[in-house]
Amino acid sequence: SQQGEEDPQALSIQEGENxxxxxxxxxxxxxxxxxxxxxxxGLVHLILIRSNEREKHSGRLRVTxxxxxxxxxxxxxxxxxADTASYFCxxxxxxxxxxxxxxxxxxxxxxx
Amino acid sequence: xxxxxxxxxxxxxxxxxxxxxKCEQHLGHNAMYWYKQSAKKPLELxxxxxxxxxxxxxxxxxxxxxxxxxxxxxxxxxxxxxxxxSALYLCASSPQGNVxxxxxxxxxxxxxxxx
Numbered sequence: 205s206q207q208g209e210e211d212p213q214a215l216s217i218q219e220g221e222n223x224x225x226x227x228x229x230x231x232x233x234x235x236x237x238x239x240x241x242x243x244x245x246g247l248v249h250l251i252l253i254r255s256n257e258r259e260k261h262s263g264r265l266r267v268t269x270x271x272x273x274x275x276x277x278x279x280x281x282x283x284x285x286a287d288t289a290s291y292f293c294x295x296x297x298x299x300x301x302x303x304x305x306x307x308x309x310x311x312x313x314x315x316x
Numbered sequence: 317x318x319x320x321x322x323x324x325x326x327x328x329x330x331x332x333x334x335x336x337x338k339c340e341q342h343l344g345h346n347a348m349y350w351y352k353q354s355a356k357k358p359l360e361l362x363x364x365x366x367x368x369x370x371x372x373x374x375x376x377x378x379x380x381x382x383x384x385x386x387x388x389x390x391x392x393x394x395x396x397x398x399x400x401x402s403a404l405y406l407c408a409s410s411p412q413g414n415v416x417x418x419x420x421x422x423x424x425x426x427x428x429x430x431x
Contacts, residue, residue, distance in 0.1 A: 234415055244427065246318065246406060247359075249419035292359070296416045302371055303349055304408075304420055306359040 209307050210293055216313045223280040225310040227293030228273075234296045236269060237304060238278050241290045250278075250291075255298075283314045319343045322407050322423035329397065330431055337392040337426045339407030346412050348390040349420070350382060353404040365390060366412070397430045404428075 211226045229236070235254045239247040253260045253269045253276065260267045266279040280287055290311045294304035320341045329335050339348065350362040364372035365384040379401075381393040390407055404427050408420040 235417055237419060239422075244404065244425070246320075246322075246422035246424040247408075247420075248318070248422070252419055254417070294359075302347070302366065303361050303364050303416060305361065306351075308356075308358045 210291070210310045212310060213308065214311045214313070216315070217283055219284055219314055219316045221283055221314075223283050223287070223312055223314070225278045225291050225293075225312070227276045227278070227307055229276075229293075229295045229307075230274065231295075232298045233271070234298050236267075236276050237294045237296070238265075238267060238276075239292045239294060239306075241292065241309070243289075247292065280312075283312075285314050285316045288312060288314050318421040318423065320407060320409055320421050320423040322405075322426050324426060325424065326427045326429075328429045328431060329394070331397060331399070333397075334393070334395040336394065337405055337407075337428075339390040339392075339423055341388055341409040341421070343409060343421060344411075345409035345421070346387055347410045347416070348384060348387075349408040349410075350390065350392055351406040351408065353406060353425070355403075359406065362392075394428075397428075399430050402429045 209228045237252045238250040241247045251262050251267050253267050264281045269276045290309045292306050292309040294306045323338045348365045352360045361374045362376045363382045368384050383391040404425045406425045407423040410420045
């Protein structure tokens, strides 16, 4: 069953610009995670934010979490061509938190 | 390289064939997962194994049969598949499965084509 819903589905920007992706979910969560996937490859973990946290940073990544709105955002600053990939949010629920439930993802294209 | 290895990377099989996908991790993790990724659809959780015991079967058809002989290995046995089963099959592992409060490590996936 799908939990997260990313927005936009596709995003095209120029190198150096910032990219913002949003994720909405439905049930209460233990934590929310963002993953990156290069074309047809496996997923790579980017960042995990727990339900009692509001913001987290990792290098050029900034993630926010608003549990009252059941939403999260991923900001990539000063984007590079190498950031071109699909980005997924995934949630771990409080009810049955044994696995990640993914959204459809945002496809980011960064042109030089 | 995440430490999770999937073989084969690509597989083409007929609808009457029987094949198996293999996943291996030596990260000391106790939970392993199979996900299916079809074009234009979210990743679908198929099976969860925690300490070698299956803890979740997400309404997966019986033509997919998982096997977890030990905490390091996970198999997905395939038989009499349909063309719509063509997809990227991803294996993942995590330290524990009671609550996933850490990251998951994914393999590179097996690209399956059913003809």
